[in-house]
Amino acid sequence: MFRPRVIPVLLLKNLALVKSKGFKDYNYIGDPINAVRIFNDLKADELVFLDIMATKEKRLVSLDFVKDVGEEANMPFAVGGGITTIENIRNIINAGAEKVIINTHAAENPDFILEASETFGSSTIVVCIDVKKKLFGGQQTWVAGGSKSTGYSPVDFAKLMQEKGAGEIIIQSIEQDGMMKGYDIDLIKSISEAVTIPVIALGGAGTLDHMKQAYNEAYANGMAAGSMFVYIGPHHGVLINYPQRSELVF
Secondary structure, rough: OOOOOEEEEEEOOOOEEEEEEOOOEEEEOOHHHHHHHHHHHHOOOOOEEEEEEOOOOOOOOOOOHHHHHHHHOOOOOEEEOOOOOOOHHHHHHHHOOOEEEEOHHHHHHHHHHHHHHHHHHHHHHEEEEEEEEEEOOOOEEEEEEOOOOOOOOHHHHHHHHHOOOOOEEEEOOOOOOOOOOOOOOOHHHHHHHOOOOOEEOOOOOHHHHHHHHHHHHOOEEEEEOOOOHHEOOOOEEOOOOOOOHHHHHH
């Protein structure tokens, strides 16, 4: 039976594992490599690492960190943070990552996605689309950690990224980030219906039912989350966790 991927998304700030709410209010979680070891034991499908400060600080995610993850992880993993050149991608892949995740530079230079997909293959190139509501209605895509509007609607930008050769899209609601009250189902569905490449839901998941809803109602190909995999219980105690295979019935 087909089962969509269930993907922990781990945020890096100064090489520490953190979790945000609405792209702010960062809470220290712990050592990311220790989290990788735990996810190994829990048999996670794959992992995503995003260096949330790299673009603002005009640097690339640490290649030494990527190598450390590559040496430790038993599952495929993707990495994002400050990617602006083909050489950046080559170095990250050579360090052990299976995919790269591009956000800001995809909007600033859409043809970079075309060059990257032609160089490494579409399956290597993931575009993360961060979305929040405009002041007077509608939604817009944002970059640079949610600080800069692109002017693109989510659907138009998703279509453009598919046209340029992206192999996968992560669609994330900034407002839902860290709230654990469920995904923006309408947003995810609009992207799933607009493109034919895989769409990964992110932003707001707190339970497996939220993930099942994104799969069954919004047609997402994979469900990603942060808080759900690092917190436990109503008071959000820090505990790395992942569902058992028997629970993952969609």
